[in-house]
Amino acid sequence: MTLNKKLKIALAQIDIIAGRPDLNTKKIISAIENAKKEGDELIVFSEMAVPGYLLGDEWESNSYVKDCFAYNEDIKCATQGIVAIWGNVDIDSSKRNEDGRIRKYNAAFVAQNGEYVGKSPIHKTLLPKYREFDDARHFYSLRKEAEENGTKTEKLIEPVEVQINGECRKLGVILCEDMWSDDYSVNPIEILLSKNAELLVNLSCSPWTWRKNNKRHSVVRSRIEKHPAYFIYANNVGIQNNGKNIFLYDGNSSIYNPDGTLLKVATDYKEEIIRTTLFDEETRSIPNLKVSDARDREELYAALIYGIRRFFENLPNKKVVLGLSGGIDSALSAALLAQALGPENVYAINMPSQYNSKTTKDIAQGLAQNLGIHYASISIQNSYENTIKEIEATEFVQLDGSNTKTELIFSALNRENIQSRDRGSRILAGVASILNAVFVNNGNKTETALGYATLYGDVNGALAPIADLYKQEVYELARFINRKKELIPKAIFMIPASAELSENHNVDEGKGDPILYPYHDKLVRAFVEFRLDPEDILRYYKNGELSQICKCEKDLIDSYFPTAACFIADLEHKWRIYKINYFKRIQAPPIIAVSKRAFGFDLRESQNGFHFTREYLKLKEEILGQ
Structure with a gap:
């Protein structure tokens, strides 16, 4: 009573x-x-x-x-x-x-x-x-x-x-x-x-x-x-x-x-x-x-600012160093850090090589000016060329009496990774040490999931402030930040997302990352947050339910994958690289958790490699047989 x-x-x-x-x-x-x-x-x-x-x-x-x-x-x-x-x-x-x-x-x-x-x-x-x-x-x-x-x-x-x-x-x-x-x-x-x-x-x-x-x-x-x-x-x-x-x-x-x-x-x-x-x-x-999309963005922005600010309270000082490429990920990271810590504590470095366009270099400097943060440009071209020269001039000799020799020849991917590691492990780490600061990485969740990041290059630092945001969410939050004043240059929204590590990444020619973010964001979310595997995805695809489950337009999926064979090939490729790149995620710095499942201890992963269930193989055979 x-x-x-x-x-x-x-x-x-x-x-x-x-x-x-x-x-x-x-x-x-x-x-x-x-x-x-x-x-x-x-x-x-x-x-x-x-x-x-x-x-x-x-x-x-x-x-x-x-x-x-x-x-x-x-x-x-x-x-x-x-x-x-x-x-x-x-x-x-x-x-x-x-x-x-x-x-x-x-x-x-x-x-x-x-x-x-x-x-x-x-x-x-x-x-x-x-x-x-x-x-x-x-x-x-x-x-x-x-x-x-x-x-x-x-x-x-x-x-x-x-x-x-x-x-x-x-x-x-x-x-x-x-x-x-x-x-x-x-x-x-x-x-x-x-x-x-x-x-x-x-x-x-x-x-x-x-x-x-x-x-x-x-x-x-x-x-x-x-x-x-x-x-x-x-x-x-x-x-x-x-x-x-x-x-x-x-x-x-x-x-x-x-x-x-x-x-x-x-x-x-x-x-x-x-x-x-x-x-x-x-x-x-x-x-x-x-509940609304606008409120979601407001809460997400407040959460990230709060998390960054509180994280740095446990450090000796608030100074932070980051790479500023002229791309959307580093732009969002810089804007969040400047708001959370004050622009006087943010040191941004543009680190161009021969593959970085004037377009992105100008965007990076314009962003730094809009935010009022410290800015510098340090070219990696000479060190990149010198590293290639020194390693390719090296020859291993097996000291077992056979004198077997092994030459070191860089692949295109090796050359891309050298650039990334030079930026992260040499410049960012070195400058942070001099300034008695820490450096952060700018990786987003989609790239983290699919291994589109270089260990000791992108995958390093003291904090991963946006690693629980999918690529499309990065763009959405960046637009939210610009709602009252253009802090992030609008040109950044007009160019493709690109690592600019080779001629195949030329943004001025419309070339970008090998990830279809509007769809692959949703696929990664299905893997990570919904805990679906290829068997589930393929069954939904076969039944015409995938767009509803993943909240992705069917027309978009059909435009990316005009045939079932194309869809299956992409699904298997993304599943493989998602599963085998755990070794990168486990070495990543702490991630601010904002989603329903974040990489780290929020998602207990094991290095098991990839596997396709018997039911998946059966579904695949049925679909391709049709």
Whole structure:
């Protein structure tokens, strides 16, 4: 039965610094003291607010885990006169995890007047083990506890009862994944509501991804549709870097009315405390922002700027060096870096060879001028020619008595790679060292997937800021940046995308990369994000469904591949190079994750080579036989 007693709550959206429980605890205690001064009766923080969440195997350090756990005492002592709920690791030293290490739980702690309340701590019921999440690797779940104790999970899921102003309030406290229960056998929210929880509190540490918040709004509404209740979603801001991916936390902490409408939402990417009074007679709501392509670009731009800025906060200084070719990828990278770090911290270098056109050199300089960044041009022609000369003059002799000789002759591809490595490993790395800066690479997701990048040339640096954007998305975001003022020269949109590494890449003659980006972007997305393989793709193609599945115009596919044989040849070629170029991706710098699946630890790849299933070969035979 819903109480009429009003409840003043505060939702603290704090910037969690992964690996720094000392700093995070200071923020939590400071927010609690602020809430008490404001007269709040309940304050809520996010999941793993003390230690951070994406810590990798730092969770295997008993010293670190025990240190994080000990900070609970500091927070608990600060709860005189208020109820506080926060996320941290819980430990049970008397038991062991299945890996033989100390038993750990992803937990929510509830304290009031310096004491834990009810059955606190509350252990996470559902542990995600997909994408970047590794809960099941490190923590013990409530479901396993139930199994271990020979009882049903439902019996261990109970509302927390707290006394506020003489009233007993039943709080349904859950952690992140406990809300996303569609693919599990247990629905924690349904259980809590069936046990008369009057308020649901979800502690999350949930990274920003494409349209995630809109999806969450829908999920929350569905969870409370049959049993209306206030719903508090507490998320953090900041970044967490697992070594291969930088995940962005936008916050977007929200308070929902019992009918699923939004009551209050915190500002994205900002430390903020939002507060309101629940269970009053006044009904208030704010509109849910509508999904649109324009909003997608706004959010993507804000996310990348935030990610770059926060990444550089962990470095000794903000200076960054990048290659500026006059192409769209480096143009977008430069524009993002200039906005995030300030133009005074960006050093762009155009590194032409005989194959670089005046067109792209002029574009590069014009872009640098528009952005107000530092600019220089360093030709690689002499060093390129000298490298070719020295290596081709070299002769290997096998010293086994046979005196077998091996000459070194460059292929066209070898010559292209020499240029790329000279730019990245010699010039960019050298200049960055002199400036006490770091350098970044400009690779996009499509080229990263298909191996259209040179190891130690394009594939290097401290950060890959746009490596989770497909080529068409790069163009779209560049146009978005130009919406008010032309920062990226319009000429860049008029020339083909080109590496300019040979005469076959002459942009003035309309020659460009050997990738059909409008289609291959979608094919790569099918491989990476949809987890489809050639068997799936070919079946959709045969059934006339491929354009719908990949969201690519059928006329475009037909124009690129007028026959089934052409389509199949391209599919097999792209599958091969996608699978065999993993060795480049694993050596790439951290990627800012913004899609539904980013390369790095978000997508666990193995160097297995390529394989075509028997069903694929059968489909291929049927189609070509027709």
